[in-house]
Amino acid sequence: MFDKRKYRKEYNKIWYSKKENKIKKLRYQQQYFQKNRTRLMAITKEYIKRCPWVRIYSICKQRCCNPNNDAYHDYGGKGIKFLLTSSDIKVLWFRDKAYLMKRPCLSRFNHNKDYKISNVRFLPKAEHTRIDTIARFIKK
16 A cells, blocks of 8 residues: 655655755855856956957846846837857957957947847947937937
8 A cells, every 4th residue: 555654755855855955955055156267267257358259148148138237128128139159249349440449349330239249349438438429319
């Protein structure tokens, strides 16, 4: 006959052991990060120096896709989609020679359309700000 109590005990053991394993793994990851924080941060900084377009990709994607981002209501909240990949940003980086700019910024030709490879370009931050300001005054 099927023993419900025995089955329940076994099920609880398995469930708790899985939960404990997840907790142990999480604790290990936290401890590893705390011990190796400076080394990991140095690796991240070095990666961003070698691949600066990844930071720009991340920032733009967050603005369009993450409702918790402060700028989401200006981008994703208005229906603007982020349709680029990291490799697309890399192509744009070298196409527009963003590596020669002091502060490169990803700008859209048409501010009402999505982030597509045909609608974006890299501009210096000062020029991007000037164009953005003009576009806002035209809207009003």
